[in-house]
Amino acid sequence: MDERIDALLKELHPSLIITFYPGYSVHPDHDACGAAVIRTVGRLSKEERPPVHCMAVAKNLHQAIGEPHVINDVKDYLKQKMASIQAHRSQFQAAELLGNKKYDC
Structure with missing residues (x-):
């Protein structure tokens, strides 16, 4: 998964990444995805590294x-x-x- 994420980063050059917060998800695939994104982005130089916002989806x-x-x-x-x-x-x-329920933000 890391290789695919790396290829997408090189292709898209995102200014922001929103992913799952590893360890705080309702599905193991989401945890794995978030962890892979964090690992892959962490290997980029500081100059290339976009900000990463992690989303937690858990009851608590x-x-x-x-x-x-x-x-x-x-x-x-x-x-x-x-x-x-x-x-x-x-x-x-x-x-x-x-x-x-509709949520007001």
Whole structure:
């Protein structure tokens, strides 16, 4: 996975990376992905290294790691986001993740 992430970094030159917070996810694949991103970005020189924001998704995330430093407002993309979540039903149900509650950020 590290090699694929490295190739994407070289191709895309992102100004920001948002990934999963390793060890604080609801799925082991997400933990592995976050860890691979951190490893791969860590091998870049400081000049090449974009900022990395890690997202924790766990029932006790606020108690475990504190309040978030960054909140991304996705209101304008909510329909697209919900459609994406519904497309991955084998991973989870949207209602299990978000419920039917709207959140104000």
